[in-house]
Amino acid sequence: MINNWDAADWQQQDKAHVWHPFTQVSYAPENIIIESGEGACFIDADGNRYIDGIASWWVNLHGHCNPYIAAAVTRQLQQLEHSIFAGFTHKPGIALAARLLGHLPQFAKVFFSDNGSTAVEVALKISFQYWHNQGTPKTKVIAFKDAYHGDTFGGMSVAARNAFNAPFCPLLFDVIAIDLPTAENIEQVLSHLEGVLKNEDVASFIFEPLVLGAGGMLMYSAGHLQQLIDLCKRYHCITIADEVMTGFGRTGKFFAIDYLERTPDIICMSKGITGGFFPLGATACKQFIFDAFISNDKMKTFFHGHSYTGNPVTCAAALASLDLTESETTKAQIDRICSSHIEFAKELKQYSSIEHVRHTGTVLAFDIKTDESTGYLNSSAEPLAQFFIKRNIILRPLGNVLYVLPPYCITEEELEKVYEAIRELLDK
Numbered sequence: 001m002i003n004n005w006d007a008a009d010w011q012q013q014d015k016a017h018v019w020h021p022f023t024q025v026s027y028a029p030e031n032i033i034i035e036s037g038e039g040a041c042f043i044d045a046d047g048n049r050y051i052d053g054i055a056s057w058w059v060n061l062h063g064h065c066n067p068y069i070a071a072a073v074t075r076q077l078q079q080l081e082h083s084i085f086a087g088f089t090h091k092p093g094i095a096l097a098a099r100l101l102g103h104l105p106q107f108a109k110v111f112f113s114d115n116g117s118t119a120v121e122v123a124l125k126i127s128f129q130y131w132h133n134q135g136t137p138k139t140k141v142i143a144f145k146d147a148y149h150g151d152t153f154g155g156m157s158v159a160a161r162n163a164f165n166a167p168f169c170p171l172l173f174d175v176i177a178i179d180l181p182t183a184e185n186i187e188q189v190l191s192h193l194e195g196v197l198k199n200e201d202v203a204s205f206i207f208e209p210l211v212l213g214a215g216g217m218l219m220y221s222a223g224h225l226q227q228l229i230d231l232c233k234r235y236h237c238i239t240i241a242d243e244v245m246t247g248f249g250r251t252g253k254f255f256a257i258d259y260l261e262r263t264p265d266i267i268c269m270s271k272g273i274t275g276g277f278f279p280l281g282a283t284a285c286k287q288f289i290f291d292a293f294i295s296n297d298k299m300k301t302f303f304h305g306h307s308y309t310g311n312p313v314t315c316a317a318a319l320a321s322l323d324l325t326e327s328e329t330t331k332a333q334i335d336r337i338c339s340s341h342i343e344f345a346k347e348l349k350q351y352s353s354i355e356h357v358r359h360t361g362t363v364l365a366f367d368i369k370t371d372e373s374t375g376y377l378n379s380s381a382e383p384l385a386q387f388f389i390k391r392n393i394i395l396r397p398l399g400n401v402l403y404v405l406p407p408y409c410i411t412e413e414e415l416e417k418v419y420e421a422i423r424e425l426l427d428k
């Protein structure tokens with residue numbers, strides 16, 4: 001039962017009882033109470049519509065309350081809401097694993113968890129235990145300097161050391177950080193990587209393919225990534241693609257690794273996997289990795305699982321979302337957003353107040369020039385977010401990095417409204 005409070009009461013109850021993520025209450029504005037969602041928009045209690053320009057933290061693909069996904073969820077809820085996933089299995093879980101592997105022909109098995117952080121945590125634990133099970137334990141991980149892989153301890157460990165994890169730094173395991181490759185530094189990055197692979201006991205290399213999201217929407221080329229992966233393979237280092245943000249069409253192809261000729265060994269998925277309906281994590285691995293866990297020795301088992309692992313309702317949402325993601329309509333929507341971003345990026349390059357205009361697929365980003373240090377704590381973020389909220393648009397800059405990452409169903413008109421607000425900001 002939801003209480004029958006008035007608008008002011010809801011605000012007061014929110015302040016009194018809820019601890020919101022990534023929010024400093026001493027200066028954060030009042031939270032907007034969302035009543036409903038429709039297409040690429042939210043509607044608040046006063047009937048104001050907001051265009052969700054960042055797909056609700058990058059999860060929503062086909063629109064809020066998408067009726068096709070909602071119907072699939074309703075059907076599943078009437079059949080089986082949840083069951084233990086060890087010793088038991090169910091059709092939505094089996095079908096989803098098979099369906100995901102259909103897009104990942106070189107992968108063999110899917111392990112379900114709860115969100116992006118746990119998908120990464122599972123990948124890291126699988127890679128460490130892979131070596132352990134063979135009697136050659138390895139403890140080092142290689143990651144990009146500006147990486148973000150989630151808020152659990154493994155995810156934080158393999159991420160950049162910054163505001164997100166400063167209080168926990170002494171507790172995080174050691175990671176060898178390498179620079180993001182560019183045309184200028186690729187040789188140095190390769191030689192640094194090779195030195196590390198030769199001299200350290202490296203279990204795995206984890207990376208966000210093509211776009212480093214929370215690190216500031218930093219982009220790099222598939223060709224350079226391929227060189228890094230190939231080098232890791234030469235030294236038998238497990239490669240882990242964290243596709244939590246980039247998966248399910250975000251970069252223009254189904255997965256960002258589809259831009260590669262030779263695939264990594266493990267892939268982490270979440271966010272868009274359910275079209276933004278439910279939290280779900282999935283980690284897929286190749287057969288040789290799974291084989292290292294098959295043994296009569298019980299200690300070689302992967303002793304990991306979450307209470308809601310493989311929840312059938314989330315799997316049903318994911319299957320319905322995949323129906324839509326694979327459709328010609330969605331492909332056309334993605335192509336349209338990609339083309340619009342390309343055109344708008346050309347226009348943006350003429351503004352002297354910004355730099356590093358970049359785009360990959362449906363992600364468009366640029367840096368607002370600033371005298372302060374850049375990064376997540378840059379003070380431009382809050383006033384910029386408020387500027388857009390006043391124009392009924394949800395954009396949430398990462399410090400001085402402004403980006404647009406919309407649901408695929410955003411209409412041309414809505415996307416143009418987002419661009420128009422950005423023009424207004426930059427014309428000031």
Ligand SMILES: Cc1ncc(COP(=O)(O)O)c(C=O)c1O
Nearest residue numbers: 115116117148149150213244245
């Ligand atoms: C690349 C990447 N990995 C992992 C995560 C963590 O996902 P979640 O917030 O669902 O735990 C994120 C979240 O932004 C992400 O962008």
